[in-house]
Amino acid sequence: MRSLEVTTPWQEEDEDVEVDDMELSKNSRDEMSEESSSDEATGRKIARRRTGGSTTSGGSSSGSTTTRRRKTGISARERNLRRLESNERERMRMHSLNDAFEQLREVIPHIKMERKLSKIETLTLAKNYIMALTNVICEMRGEEKHYTFQDVSEERDPVDTVTTIQEINREQNNNSMFQENLEIPQENSLINSR
């Protein structure tokens, strides 16, 4: 995994002097918006955009415009290095999160669409699926259903398209179009395996 190597003017400043962190952030952003590269290992695009970041980080006092004294013993070069390493770790973290989303998309039944499910759609659909499966289990045990689903309207959102297992079955039986497009992963055929 390759880390970004960007030389910035403030990197040259090695003495432990007082610096303005906000100015540091600004310089960093400006400097880093120059190039983009790709991850050799994963082929992922690295730093598709590098002009992000904020001068007013949320929920904290980081947005203060006051000049703060840098921690002693850490040079600007060292701080830059740590920031770049931190960025790299954060990128990797987000990539693994996205991988998890992708795996989730693959195991929940949904209508095939031109575009892939968004993250919020994926989570909502997964939640509905879990609720539906829970109801199926309850039904098999002769227990009362845990969850109730609202009636689906005529115009349905992709997320609401499959709300219950019964609905999946009904749709599969009645709608050839649906039959053609609905993807129900084998691993998840809990209903048939019991």
Add this chain to the structure above:
DNA sequence: TAGGCCATCTGGTCCT
């Protein structure tokens, strides 16, 4: 062109 979705950067906070 506005709005939705997304990737990335960033700094604060939490955790080990």
Add this chain to the structure above:
DNA sequence: AGGACCAGATGGCCTA
């Protein structure tokens, strides 16, 4: 102390 996690900010891409 350092890494993980989190949320705000920003800008790119795409679609209606």
